[in-house]
Amino acid sequence: MSTSAQLRDALADRLIKDGTLTEPEWSSAARTVPRELFTGSYFVPEAGSVPTRYRPVRQGAPGWLEGVYSDKTLITQLDGRVRPDDVLEEGTVTGSPSSSSTLPSLVLRMWQRFGAKAGQRVLEIGTGTGYSTALGAHRLGDGDLTSIEYDPVVGRAAAAALKEATGRFLPGYTSFMIARPHDRPPRPTPALLPGEERPSRIDPAKLDNWTGGWVAQLAAPSAERMGAGAEQVLWDVSTGSQARTAPNPDGGWTVVQRGPVRLWDRVERAVRCWQAAGEPHQEGFGITVSAAGQRVWLGTEKGPGWDLPI
Numbered sequence: 511m512s513t514s515a516q517l518r519d520a521l522a523d524r525l526i527k528d529g530t531l532t533e534p535e536w537s538s539a540a541r542t543v544p545r546e547l548f549t550g551s552y553f554v555p556e557a558g559s560v561p562t563r564y565r566p567v568r569q570g571a572p573g574w575l576e577g578v579y580s581d582k583t584l585i586t587q588l589d590g591r592v593r594p595d596d597v598l599e600e601g602t603v604t605g606s607p608s609s610s611s612t613l614p615s616l617v618l619r620m621w622q623r624f625g626a627k628a629g630q631r632v633l634e635i636g637t638g639t640g641y642s643t644a645l646g647a648h649r650l651g652d653g654d655l656t657s658i659e660y661d662p663v664v665g666r667a668a669a670a671a672l673k674e675a676t677g678r679f680l681p682g683y684t685s686f687m688i689a690r691p692h693d694r695p696p697r698p699t700p701a702l703l704p705g706e707e708r709p710s711r712i713d714p715a716k717l718d719n720w721t722g723g724w725v726a727q728l729a730a731p732s733a734e735r736m737g738a739g740a741e742q743v744l745w746d747v748s749t750g751s752q753a754r755t756a757p758n759p760d761g762g763w764t765v766v767q768r769g770p771v772r773l774w775d776r777v778e779r780a781v782r783c784w785q786a787a788g789e790p791h792q793e794g795f796g797i798t799v800s801a802a803g804q805r806v807w808l809g810t811e812k813g814p815g816w817d818l819p820i
């Protein structure tokens with residue numbers, strides 16, 4: 511099955527080939543903006559029906575994503591109120607289309623013909639799903655583009671979609687604390703204090719694997735990691751919580767934890783989850799950024815995930 515990024519690239523390639531996309535900045539917008547974030551579920555007209563009947567294509571259903579990148583206008587509302595997900599039973603409905611996502615080739619052609627350039631301020635009337643708005647914001651910057659929509663339901667859905675972004679990590683070595691612009695502040699060597707001991711359910715050396723360490727970082731973002739191999743030490747300076755592992759002479763490993771945050775419980779759960787998924791490298795993960803927060807997920811957006819501290 512093709513991914514959203516592959517389908518987006520294929521659509522952009524088609525639009526370049528047929529002469530629709532002539533400007534690299536708009537090609538880049540077409541390759542970047544995920545249309546499915548804006549369309550969600552949509553209606554397709556049943557061929558030959560009179561009056562026209564519409565079949566809901568629900569988000570995630572077979573063929574849904576391919577339909578999103580089919581360069582067709584996608585109807586997202588009928589009669590000013592009926593959305594595809596409102597149609598409960600399997601089947602079709604009649605009605606008059608009242609909101610839609612215009613076919614990408616037409617939206618992109620309009621933007622290009624309009625000739626707006628970075629630095630200019632633009633008012634778009636009729637946000638609809640927000641797809642054209644997102645393309646424009648990619649090119650012009652979101653501070654210079656204002657879009658208005660008079661249907662409150664459509665407007666709220668577009669605003670929510672415009673404030674959210676989701677995508678997969680590329681193969682590579684993205685980390686978060688790496689963004690820290692300064693060296694670690696001086697601190698005393700931590701005194702390792704007694705705590706509750708139990709067997710560890712993971713091999714602590716998994717944290718030496720780059721992705722394993724990254725998963726641990728997602729699970730316990732405020733903890734600092736010291737040590738290596740079977741002897742890992744996690745220390746959360748803000749709460750004083752500690753965890754340290756050691757090889758068990760009888761086989762396996764033990765962990766000692768103390769403090770209000772059970773650091774190893776969190777790390778262990780996350781690492782086991784990653785192991786159950788086959789220990790994928792970073793491209794097995796994605797991130798969703800919304801007004802509510804930033805969530806890194808494993809596999810799919812609905813899969814297990816970890817909220818990043820903001």
Ligand SMILES: C[S@@+](CC[C@H](N)C(=O)[O-])C[C@H]1O[C@@H](n2cnc3c(N)ncnc32)[C@H](O)[C@@H]1O
Nearest residue numbers: 609610611612636637638642658659660661664
């Ligand atoms: C065809 S849709 C989609 C437009 C979207 N810009 C696109 O290219 O996909 C038009 C949208 O404009 C909205 N609309 C129509 N007249 C409007 C007006 N006078 N003021 C604000 N929104 C309006 C409708 O509610 C509808 O959601």
